[in-house]
Amino acid sequence: MSATIQHDERAQKFSVVVESQEAYLDYAVRDETTLEFRQTFVPEALRGGDLARRLVAAGFAHARERGFRVIPSCGYVRRQVERTEEYRELTTSETT
Numbered sequence: 001m002s003a004t005i006q007h008d009e010r011a012q013k014f015s016v017v018v019e020s021q022e023a024y025l026d027y028a029v030r031d032e033t034t035l036e037f038r039q040t041f042v043p044e045a046l047r048g049g050d051l052a053r054r055l056v057a058a059g060f061a062h063a064r065e066r067g068f069r070v071i072p073s074c075g076y077v078r079r080q081v082e083r084t085e086e087y088r089e090l091t092t093s094e095t096t
Contacts, residue, residue: 005058014058018046025055025077034092035063036071056080060087 003016015024023042027035037059042051056077063070069092072078081087 005054007058007062014055014062016051016055018051021046023051023055025052025059025074027059030071033067033069034071035059035068036073037077038073040074040076052076053080056087060090063090 003018005014005016007014012028013024013026015022017023021043023046024040025037026039026041027037030036037056040052040055059077060070062068068090070077070087070090071093072081072087072091081091
């Protein structure tokens with residue numbers, strides 16, 4: 001799927017719409033240096049592809065560009081962190 005991921009800073013999410021259905025990575029700004037990735041959601045009809053992975057990649061790219069650390073509260077995000085060394089460099093378990 002080649003749908004473009006959008007970042008909505010006001011809604012605090014990265015999202016993509018495919019076949020009129022939205023997949024997203026929801027986050028919260030914890031402080032001036034930390035984001036919490038709270039939930040990744042892909043509608044059942046769109047699962048099995050790479051949408052969730054792409055959303056997490058977009059979130060981590062944003063965090064890296066802006067100098068944020070990431071609290072990976074979402075189980076899917078934690079699994080991606082375990083698999084991807086460059087994500088581990090940006091993660092923290094600190095909560096505010």
